Amino acid sequence: MTVQPVSSRPQLSPDMFDELCPSTLLPFRFGDKWAPLVLRCLEDGPRRFSELRVPLNRVTPKVLTQSLRGLERSGLVARSEYDGGTRVEYALTPLGRSMLEPMAAACAWAAEHWDELLDAREAYDASSAGQA
Template identity: 80%
Template sequence: MTRRQPLPPDMFDELCPSSLLPFRFGDKWAALVIRCLEDGPRRFSELRVPLHRVTPKVLTQSLRGLERGGLVSRTVHADPKLGVEYALTQLGRSMLEPLDSACAWAAEHWDELLDARDRS
């Protein structure tokens, strides 16, 4: 397993623009999972750090949905120390550019999105 920097616990704080997107990339958490896997494979426990607001059950459902959709692969290693890793497939990687654009759009329209949410 390649050593990567740990995912920061505050990667998706309350002020993350992705929480205001008026559209979804898959389920509610799919875009955040895709972002977590951007730099390479991760174990479930690694994903739980920045996604601490997601219950393990819902995270599992999201990962399964992404896997069914061909965006994420699941690898079970023979060595129990390595366990199971999730990684973006080539199709999943193709979502990074539109996801970047969507997040930039949300950041640009942050105030308008918050105002609209407050009005409803």
């Protein structure tokens, strides 16, 4: 696998994940809450922690570290140290890359059923509020 130097990869946008991203409506998860977003950030090649923080600015550094460790433990992400450990990059493994297609399908499903999912949640919340 050829890895592009960091300088030649496009920067991650701070708006990569809108707060109204359909992935928040999925009734199932791929790993922890942030795992699918981390995998998407790594889709175009390895990234440093500070690069991941740009689009994932709503996650604390501690939780992002926990998510990265969980992904590494599951064999989806590889952590590489350079310059005696002063520079660390995270990259998708082949197993992690294989998750991109099912995640894309799940996101497309959520986008297609956005209104139904929102209606169901609102109806549930309204009925739950009346029971409390």
